[in-house]
Amino acid sequence: MNFLEERIVKDGVVKEGNVLKVDSFLNHQMDIGLLDQMGAEFKRRFADKPINKILTIEASGIGIACVAAQHFHVPVVFAKKSQSINLDGEMYVAEVESFTHKCINHVIVAQKFLGPEDHVLIIDDFLANGCALQGLIQIVQSAGAVVEGIGIAIEKGFQSGGRMIRNLGFQLESLAIVDGMNAETGEIQFREQKKGPAKAEPKEAADEESICRSSTLD
Amino acid sequence: MNFLEERIVKDGVVKEGNVLKVDSFLNHQMDIGLLDQMGAEFKRRFADKPINKILTIEASGIGIACVAAQHFHVPVVFAKKSQSINLDGEMYVAEVESFTHKCINHVIVAQKFLGPEDHVLIIDDFLANGCALQGLIQIVQSAGAVVEGIGIAIEKGFQSGGRMIRNLGFQLESLAIVDGMNAETGEIQFREQKKGPAKAEPKEAADEESICRSSTLD
Numbered sequence: 001m002n003f004l005e006e007r008i009v010k011d012g013v014v015k016e017g018n019v020l021k022v023d024s025f026l027n028h029q030m031d032i033g034l035l036d037q038m039g040a041e042f043k044r045r046f047a048d049k050p051i052n053k054i055l056t057i058e059a060s061g062i063g064i065a066c067v068a069a070q071h072f073h074v075p076v077v078f079a080k081k082s083q084s085i086n087l088d089g090e091m092y093v094a095e096v097e098s099f100t101h102k103c104i105n106h107v108i109v110a111q112k113f114l115g116p117e118d119h120v121l122i123i124d125d126f127l128a129n130g131c132a133l134q135g136l137i138q139i140v141q142s143a144g145a146v147v148e149g150i151g152i153a154i155e156k157g158f159q160s161g162g163r164m165i166r167n168l169g170f171q172l173e174s175l176a177i178v179d180g181m182n183a184e185t186g187e188i189q190f191r192e193q194k195k196g197p198a199k200a201e202p203k204e205a206a207d208e209e210s211i212c213r214s215s216t217l218d
Numbered sequence: 219m220n221f222l223e224e225r226i227v228k229d230g231v232v233k234e235g236n237v238l239k240v241d242s243f244l245n246h247q248m249d250i251g252l253l254d255q256m257g258a259e260f261k262r263r264f265a266d267k268p269i270n271k272i273l274t275i276e277a278s279g280i281g282i283a284c285v286a287a288q289h290f291h292v293p294v295v296f297a298k299k300s301q302s303i304n305l306d307g308e309m310y311v312a313e314v315e316s317f318t319h320k321c322i323n324h325v326i327v328a329q330k331f332l333g334p335e336d337h338v339l340i341i342d343d344f345l346a347n348g349c350a351l352q353g354l355i356q357i358v359q360s361a362g363a364v365v366e367g368i369g370i371a372i373e374k375g376f377q378s379g380g381r382m383i384r385n386l387g388f389q390l391e392s393l394a395i396v397d398g399m400n401a402e403t404g405e406i407q408f409r410e411q412k413k414g415p416a417k418a419e420p421k422e423a424a425d426e427e428s429i430c431r432s433s434t435l436d
Contacts (some may be wrong), residue, residue: 009343023328023331024330024331025293027398028295028296028298028327028328028331029293029294029295029328029331030284030287030290030293030296031283031293032284032287032288032292032293032294033291035284057275058276058277059277059280059298062277062280062281062284063280063281063283063284063294063296065281066248066250066253066280066281066284066285066290067284067285069248069250070250070254070285073250073251074250075243075247075248075249075250076247076249076250076281077246077247078246078248078277078281080246109246110241110246110247112242113241113242113247147392183386188424191370
């Protein structure tokens with residue numbers, strides 16, 4: 001187990017419905033030393049990429065992204081989430097429809113902060129069905145910028161987001177991939193990861209219930 | 219001028235209606251080197267305080283708080299904002315009514331992350347009428363914890379929040395206090411600050427339009 005998996009085992013709480021609570025160290029209270037270790041590990045995994053900007057999404061991605069950015073010496077841009085669009089200035093807006101949550105969200109970034117010169121590392125705390133992440137990828141691509149990689153703290157490996165993103169050819173690095181959880185025993189099963197870039201998995205039909213649809217508004 | 223005031227003059231944009239846009243370096247795109255300087259300055263100003271936790275509020279306070287926390291070696295807790303309350307577990311909730319925005323917001327922190335043993339530094343990016351800040355102070359006090367200080371990046375000195383908070387006896391340190399702005403010329407007038415803790419100002423009647431009312435829900 002790596003440092004994050006060990007911390008999840010120590011302080012994470014498994015709840016019914018495949019919920020993993022990590023709010024004591026990651027997304028409500030944040031252990032800054034742990035975030036710093038995560039930043040160093042992202043830097044190791046994306047060492048060969050010419051990253052000049054980190055993109056994340058409010059709210060719980062921001063702390064991880066800002067501490068990680070100190071290892072990359074680049075600025076952070078955080079996308080705003082909104083159910084309504086209030087276009088103040090020129091914005092990239094991705095519309096993300098979540099079938100799971102049965103709502104439409106907008107992911108918004110001011111155009112002046114992303115352009116064709118940017119080589120972007122996307123960072124977020126969780127990856128499950130990948131709806132928000134798809135919105136971020138679309139925004140980077142709308143800007144003519146390059147997604148150099150995606151760094152996630154915890155991926156729910158039993159949901160389809162990670163598989164879809166890897167099948168699209170992105171270098172997606174999740175520091176911990178949870179393949180199963182048991183709310184009764186509290187057990188958590190992690191996917192074994194080789195050191196180095198992840199490989200795309202064989203394509204499988206996406207789980208209908210957990211997919212999401214997203215599109216960019218112009 | 220200090221480093222933050224210089225940056226505001228260089229990259230801030232004054233808009234009609236006393237709006238100061240600092241989204242290119244502080245609250246949409248974030249200059250992590252600048253955040254680190256701010257963290258060091260907060261540490262200098264609160265060097266004598268036994269701070270063991272930093273409290274901030276989503277979204278734009280999180281980056282500043284997390285980078286500052288590396289200078290204090292303490293965890294960060296971020297409060298959530300919500301117009302509705304979804305009480306999942308035991309929460310401290312402050313109800314903040316903004317007369318300016320004509321809406322009620324809830325500021326929420328899980329009870330397990332704040333208690334009588336905590337000595338809290340509150341950090342946020344902006345202070346204007348101080349509504350959100352009053353909610354945070356109430357939550358710390360509800361928890362039986364101590365507010366050791368309040369660190370703000372930019373205070374709008376012409377609104378009443380800073381005056382009220384200082385009159386309540388808190389050590390409020392704003393790295394830049396804007397006393398006036400001119401949207402036509404782009405000029406920004408900063409309040410001169412002595413190095414060292416700020417003093418309470420003489421009490422004045424609060425500006426009716428910019429006050430807010432807050433209360434803690436139990």
